[in-house]
Amino acid sequence: MKNRNIIVTGGNAGIGLATSIALAKQGANIYIVCRSREKAEAAVQEISKASGNSHIRYFLADLSAQKSVRVLAATIRNELSVVDVLINNAGGVFPEFKLTEDGIESCIATNHFAYFLLTNLLLELIQKSDYARIVNVSSNSHYRGKIDFESFTKDKGYFITTAYEQSKLANVLFTNELASRLSGTHVTVNSLHPGVVNTQIGNKGTQWYAALFWSLTAKLFGVSIEEGARTSVYLASSPEVSKVSGKYFDSCKERKASEKGLDKNLGKELWRVSEQLCPL
């Protein structure tokens, strides 16, 4: 991976941080995308120290806001001549229904629309690479997911897990539709489940009982962040998957996505609605 340019969104914490360290150890140039300068600077230090690699940089963006993603993509296009790997990893759980400045519900805005917009805006730079991989961090939660397009902009009885499951199903659908749009090119795009991983994801902004539930679950059943990064690192760097595209992975192995995740018409409809709410 020496001198490959790799972008990792949410690279300052959890799975994204461990992914960045592992790929930095392989000699890649790492560019993390973070929303806090302070956290970004600390993470750059940590990744450099842990990997012995000094080519670690950060970009700042609030990925829930389309304007910020557009500025981010423009900055990346200015600073890099090529992107070899894009890892869409940043995400979260959102306890309450809240619209972003674009009028989109926060969970789907952060977990799906950011993947959709950033990937499309960087596609030209990715196509310039002879390596060209896109890795979308989804979740096995997608197996329970359903898409309700109206819920993207309206409160239809919001529930934290339903919204999360929907957003992770959207990751799988987006991956598969993009793979079919890119078929015949050298660019690959795959999605993955990182495992239940002992990160802070369930403790950010959630009610105390949800945070407690998550902390216990993650501590009792969760794997380490290093283990949680394994499939992302595999999809970004293994020669075994250099020609594999449009697949879902769990524990570094291909796994059949849900029926809904494999529904081509639903994928096309998601793309159409996404473009309507987030023009490319």
Ligand SMILES: NC(=O)c1ccc[n+]([C@@H]2O[C@H](COP(=O)([O-])OP(=O)(O)OC[C@H]3O[C@@H](n4cnc5c(N)ncnc54)[C@H](OP(=O)(O)O)[C@@H]3O)[C@@H](O)[C@H]2O)c1
């Ligand atoms: N942990 C699990 O068990 C698990 C299971 C399945 C799937 N996943 C998926 O794995 C991915 C990483 O999750 P994690 O567990 O590592 O969570 P995490 O420790 O909370 O890390 C999430 C990262 O995303 C960043 N982020 C969130 N919203 C952002 C925004 N609006 N703009 C910019 N950055 C933003 C966070 O920044 P801050 O540090 O500023 O918050 C953080 O760097 C997510 O896509 C999640 O859905 C996790």
